[in-house]
Amino acid sequence: MAIKAKVIAWVLFITYFSTIMQAIVYQRSDPQLPEVYSVPAHSEWGLVLN
Numbered sequence: 001m002a003i004k005a006k007v008i009a010w011v012l013f014i015t016y017f018s019t020i021m022q023a024i025v026y027q028r029s030d031p032q033l034p035e036v037y038s039v040p041a042h043s044e045w046g047l048v049l050n
Helices: 002-029 034-038 041-049
Strands: none
Touching: none
16 A cells, blocks of 8 residues: 555656646746646546546
8 A cells, every 4th residue: 555655646746746847838938828737637647546
């Protein structure tokens, strides 16, 4: 269980971190892109919940 919890924590952390980095990069290149914030979650949640 501890290993599984670590894996889930890592996946969530990486997802969250990459979301922030994408948002920063896209805001710098073109500020009119609000849809960036909704991109990453759905692809990862299937892995985590299964």
